[in-house]
Amino acid sequence: MKFSKKTMETEKKFASPGQEKEDEKIQPIETAENGVEKKEAMEDFSKKEEQMITDFLEKEAVNAGEITGEAKKPEEKKSGIRKFLEKHPKIIALIMAITVSTSLMAGSVEAKESGWNKFWRESGKSYNSATWKNNREYNKTNQEISKITHRIQELNFEKGQLKQKLDDVSYRKIKIDMAETDQRTKDREMRTIEREENQIQGKMERIDRDIYKLENQIEQKQIERERRAQDNNFKFMEHSGKVFIENVLFPKK
Amino acid sequence: MIEQLKEIIKKSKLSEEDKKFWEERIKNMPEEMIPVLEILFQSSEKNITLVTELTKEKIAAAGDPEKLEKILKKEKELLQKALE
Numbered sequence: 001m002k003f004s005k006k007t008m009e010t011e012k013k014f015a016s017p018g019q020e021k022e023d024e025k026i027q028p029i030e031t032a033e034n035g036v037e038k039k040e041a042m043e044d045f046s047k048k049e050e051q052m053i054t055d056f057l058e059k060e061a062v063n064a065g066e067i068t069g070e071a072k073k074p075e076e077k078k079s080g081i082r083k084f085l086e087k088h089p090k091i092i093a094l095i096m097a098i099t100v101s102t103s104l105m106a107g108s109v110e111a112k113e114s115g116w117n118k119f120w121r122e123s124g125k126s127y128n129s130a131t132w133k134n135n136r137e138y139n140k141t142n143q144e145i146s147k148i149t150h151r152i153q154e155l156n157f158e159k160g161q162l163k164q165k166l167d168d169v170s171y172r173k174i175k176i177d178m179a180e181t182d183q184r185t186k187d188r189e190m191r192t193i194e195r196e197e198n199q200i201q202g203k204m205e206r207i208d209r210d211i212y213k214l215e216n217q218i219e220q221k222q223i224e225r226e227r228r229a230q231d232n233n234f235k236f237m238e239h240s241g242k243v244f245i246e247n248v249l250f251p252k253k
Numbered sequence: 254m255i256e257q258l259k260e261i262i263k264k265s266k267l268s269e270e271d272k273k274f275w276e277e278r279i280k281n282m283p284e285e286m287i288p289v290l291e292i293l294f295q296s297s298e299k300n301i302t303l304v305t306e307l308t309k310e311k312i313a314a315a316g317d318p319e320k321l322e323k324i325l326k327k328e329k330e331l332l333q334k335a336l337e
Contacts, residue, residue: 038316045311045321052325056332090335096293097300098328100286101307104278105315121285128288229295236292 046102053095054249057081078250085241092237095244096123118247126239131232138228145221148214155214159207162200169197255279258291265294265301274309303331 058077061067064087067080085092099119176189262275279287293300307324314320 041316041318041321044318045325048325049328052329053332056329060336088336091332093293093296093300094303094332094335096289097304097307098331100289100293101304101311103286104282104308105311121283123289125285127292233292233296236288 042105049098049102050248053098057084057091057249060084074250078245081249082241082245085244086238089234089237089241092240092244096240118251119244122243122247123236123240126243127232127236130235130239134228134232134235138225138232141221141225141228145218145225148218148221152211152214152218155207155211159204159211162204162207166197166200166204169193169200173197255284255287258287258294261291261294262301266298267301267305271305271309274305278308 061084
């Protein structure tokens with residue numbers, strides 16, 4: 001079995017970081033003693049894995065009563081497996097995990113054309129087209145959350161400055177109290193400074209109320225964002241199931 | 254999307270070594286794979302651990318039919334367990 005230079009370059013690109021270094025140090029994979037064997041073992045594994053999942057799905061779809069004994073046509077099996085997968089999103093997620101890890105292990109041009117790679121590539125496309133509106137809103141919500149967070153930071157900064165003024169007022173009050181002036185002057189100065197103190201406290205309370213409102217807004221937007229993420233998650237599973245059936249289990253010849 | 258995926262990995266409970274592993278991989282990953290990984294990783298912490306574990310195991314076993322056979326057996330069991 002001979003591999004093109006491009007294939008080998010791609011394979012190297014997908015190799016683990018540690019492995020990359022090793023390959024660079026020792027020799028290119030195409031000339032490595034076990035290079036071809038390794039490649040064949042990975043391809044063989046990928047095929048076996050694909051078969052194992054196909055067998056599993058067919059068997060379980062039969063067990064679940066989604067495929068009856070009479071179903072012989074691929075279309076009937078396809079429909080049964082689809083129904084089975086729709087009821088088991090955990091299985092779809094697991095198949096995705098398995099295929100992604102296999103694609104990362106192989107990473108060759110040949111592997112890119114295999115059912116697995118076609119599966120996740122098509123899943124990605126299908127998912128993107130089904131979720132673009134949600135994603136747009138998700139990103140919009142993210143930007144809004146950032147803006148509100150920024151506003152809260154500004155308000156907290158303002159509050160910090162007011163707090164400093166309040167500390168300054170307290171210090172001035174002590175000074176007035178300790179000053180060697182007559183009581184009338186002291187009372188007059190104290191009334192002036194207390195008015196200032198009340199104004200500062202009023203501003204601080206208003207800021208606290210604004211921050212509270214903004215924090216509530218963030219909470220609502222986070223819920224909204226989470227809902228959109230969940231919705232995307234559901235859409236992904238829904239689309240992946242279909243794509244898996246179309247591209248891996250029953251690919252168009 | 255790639256930034257979101259990086260963020261999910263950064264916030265995950267993976268070890269620093271595993272985070273580094275993904276950091277390196279994401280750099281060279283085909284773009285179609287990004288949304289797949291993102292949604293898988295976003296949906297549960299268990300998926301992050303599972304994909305990391307499986308990928309590392311497969312890379313370590315590549316070229317060793319016996320080890321690959323064991324992985325296949327493990328995957329079959331995982332699928333069976335997911336139905337329980």
